[in-house]
Amino acid sequence: MGFNKTFTGDEDMKAAEFAELLQLSHEDQKKIQDIEITDVTQDTRQLSDGCCFVAIKGLHFNGNEHVQEAADAGARLIVASEPVSITGDAVVVTVPDTQKALAQLSARFFGDPSAEMTMFGVTGTNGKTTITHLISKILDDHGSKTGIIGTMYNKIGDKKLPTINTTPDPHTVQKLLRQMDDEDVMECAMEVSSIALVQGRAWGIDFDTAVFTNLTEDHLDFHKTVENYFDAKALLFSQLGNSYHKTSKPKTAVINIDDPYGRRLIDKTAANVLTYGTHGQGLLQAKNIQVTSHGTKFDLSIYGHEYPVHLKLMGDFNVYNALSAFGATYEHGLEPEEIIKSLESVEGVRGRFQVVPNDQDVTVIVDYAHTPDGLKNVLNTINAFAEKRVFCVVGCGGDRETEKRPIMADIALNNSTDAIFTSDNPRTEDPEAILDEMVAKVPKDSYTRNSDRREAIYYALSKAQAGDVVLIAGKGHEDYQIIGTTKHHFDDVEVVNDFYADDEK
Numbered sequence: 001m002g003f004n005k006t007f008t009g010d011e012d013m014k015a016a017e018f019a020e021l022l023q024l025s026h027e028d029q030k031k032i033q034d035i036e037i038t039d040v041t042q043d044t045r046q047l048s049d050g051c052c053f054v055a056i057k058g059l060h061f062n063g064n065e066h067v068q069e070a071a072d073a074g075a076r077l078i079v080a081s082e083p084v085s086i087t088g089d090a091v092v093v094t095v096p097d098t099q100k101a102l103a104q105l106s107a108r109f110f111g112d113p114s115a116e117m118t119m120f121g122v123t124g125t126n127g128k129t130t131i132t133h134l135i136s137k138i139l140d141d142h143g144s145k146t147g148i149i150g151t152m153y154n155k156i157g158d159k160k161l162p163t164i165n166t167t168p169d170p171h172t173v174q175k176l177l178r179q180m181d182d183e184d185v186m187e188c189a190m191e192v193s194s195i196a197l198v199q200g201r202a203w204g205i206d207f208d209t210a211v212f213t214n215l216t217e218d219h220l221d222f223h224k225t226v227e228n229y230f231d232a233k234a235l236l237f238s239q240l241g242n243s244y245h246k247t248s249k250p251k252t253a254v255i256n257i258d259d260p261y262g263r264r265l266i267d268k269t270a271a272n273v274l275t276y277g278t279h280g281q282g283l284l285q286a287k288n289i290q291v292t293s294h295g296t297k298f299d300l301s302i303y304g305h306e307y308p309v310h311l312k313l314m315g316d317f318n319v320y321n322a323l324s325a326f327g328a329t330y331e332h333g334l335e336p337e338e339i340i341k342s343l344e345s346v347e348g349v350r351g352r353f354q355v356v357p358n359d360q361d362v363t364v365i366v367d368y369a370h371t372p373d374g375l376k377n378v379l380n381t382i383n384a385f386a387e388k389r390v391f392c393v394v395g396c397g398g399d400r401e402t403e404k405r406p407i408m409a410d411i412a413l414n415n416s417t418d419a420i421f422t423s424d425n426p427r428t429e430d431p432e433a434i435l436d437e438m439v440a441k442v443p444k445d446s447y448t449r450n451s452d453r454r455e456a457i458y459y460a461l462s463k464a465q466a467g468d469v470v471l472i473a474g475k476g477h478e479d480y481q482i483i484g485t486t487k488h489h490f491d492d493v494e495v496v497n498d499f500y501a502d503d504e505k
């Protein structure tokens, strides 16, 4: 294979190992031949003597303009995407795509850890965090030590590490995978966001299984069109089995065939395809779905065998999540009965349809629904069992796509008795302006509006009576509210508990 798989990032590495990856000219290969590398970094704040600096052009910072700084700080090899000149001994090579280069060099530097593990990559608009947790739970129950990379945290066995992005930058990912492999993690379930795929953050990861959940409107501020958004998701599937690792591990794509974009994905991958669905199509199917206030029942059918399933997870969208986790672990070789037993034991995932107990007999639900489709699904699930009123507290994030704002307001109004619009991470936008956009097309007297999220939640809870449901949507597990550029502590579950504690006084 021509590369050193046992390298672990602990020792210096010959830059010549990068020559093939970077497709360097003969001349450039000669220039880097005698260089030893102590680290790979794309961040001028992490430079060290002997490192390889990869210049990334981001939205706010162009690494190409800081190559001299890198050289002065001891970088021996500089990989740039624009012609640059420096003084000093560092060698500069130029490649067309430094994001891809960063991903591949980081992978190689850390000894290609993903090739040592079974990697499950999960993409789609909604369900990624839930599915990665289900996959991890099933494998843990089977006796494995697993890892998770995703929105809430990165997890190595029982150890949780904080994270900024759902899919971190390639250097962070590869370092983390190296740590997982060193700590005997055998399987890793990873959320792969569309933005990360476009930015090449997932290049250099040798995925074994790719899961597609669904595609509905999200992140249009970044992708501009739904078609671009689909193309981004499709990269996980077209790259499956096509990464530079060229391992012989069999590759599987687990695809939601009920979703029109899922059907289009089938032709985009060279991997084996396991389709799943609930509308009578798919190799893996859920039939006779029954949603109750205590969970979800269905019959799981795969290759002509049927198994009854009773999930504690609420909502038919969780049937899809369960099917995809089933498909991924079944193809990995686990027995259906064993997988189903694990799925049935899952109480829930934090911030996903999380019921907050209280002594007022109000069903309070904190849920991370922050897309139109997510919100609609959660409200549909609630309306399927709600006997009295449904209050919906919801907002839309600032500095993120604006198109979804009126749509989410509309969904809240049409699927609840009382809609209360509030803030959800306004970031650098004016919270009132976000609310104005949400309610632009709806009659003034049809909703309640309060940009103070705590007050909005208190309002809904104070109105709710025994038998009512209060949905607090958008923030789920988040324990902060970003106002301007400051993160303030804020936790929906905590606010609900505060309300009921205050109420007792």
Ligand SMILES: CC(=O)N[C@H]1[C@@H](OP(=O)(O)OP(=O)(O)OC[C@H]2O[C@@H](n3ccc(=O)[nH]c3=O)[C@H](O)[C@@H]2O)O[C@H](CO)[C@@H](O)[C@@H]1O[C@H](C)C(=O)N[C@@H](C)C(=O)N[C@H](CCC(=O)O)C(=O)O
Pocket (backbone or CB within 6 Å): 042, 043, 044, 045, 056, 057, 058, 059, 060, 061, 062, 063, 151, 164, 165, 166, 167, 168, 169, 193, 194, 195, 196
């Ligand atoms: C829009 C976007 O994707 N932004 C990501 C991007 O930031 P950016 O383009 O502003 O980067 P930048 O600050 O210009 O820096 C460019 C390069 O210069 C380097 N740099 C920067 C500053 C400096 O002093 N020195 C330096 O060397 C940086 O390390 C980086 O390599 O690169 C950063 C480093 O990798 C990411 O953390 C950052 O994610 C921000 C925090 C973000 O909010 N991203 C969201 C939109 C996102 O990626 N979301 C997806 C999907 C979420 C989901 O649906 O679950 C995710 O995967 O998280």
Ligand SMILES: Nc1ncnc2c1ncn2[C@@H]1O[C@H](COP(=O)(O)OP(=O)(O)OP(=O)(O)O)[C@@H](O)[C@H]1O
Pocket (backbone or CB within 6 Å): 124, 125, 126, 127, 128, 129, 130, 131, 151, 166, 191, 213, 214, 317, 318, 320, 321, 351, 352, 353, 367, 368, 369, 370, 373, 374, 375, 377, 378, 476
């Ligand atoms: N399969 C699904 N289909 C539609 N909606 C879903 C599905 N699974 C979960 N949801 C809804 O979307 C919300 C987010 O779920 P989850 O965190 O699992 O998705 P995600 O894809 O990881 O989101 P993110 O892109 O923010 O990382 C849930 O709280 C629920 O309301």
Ligand SMILES: N[C@H](CCC[C@H](N)C(=O)O)C(=O)O
Pocket (backbone or CB within 6 Å): 166, 370, 396, 397, 398, 400, 424, 425, 474, 475, 478
């Ligand atoms: N993964 C999503 C999270 C949105 C969560 C919501 N609370 C918000 O801040 O808009 C994103 O980066 O768009």
Ligand SMILES: [Mg+2]
Pocket (backbone or CB within 6 Å): 128, 129, 130, 150, 151, 152, 166, 191
């Ligand atoms: Mg997620």
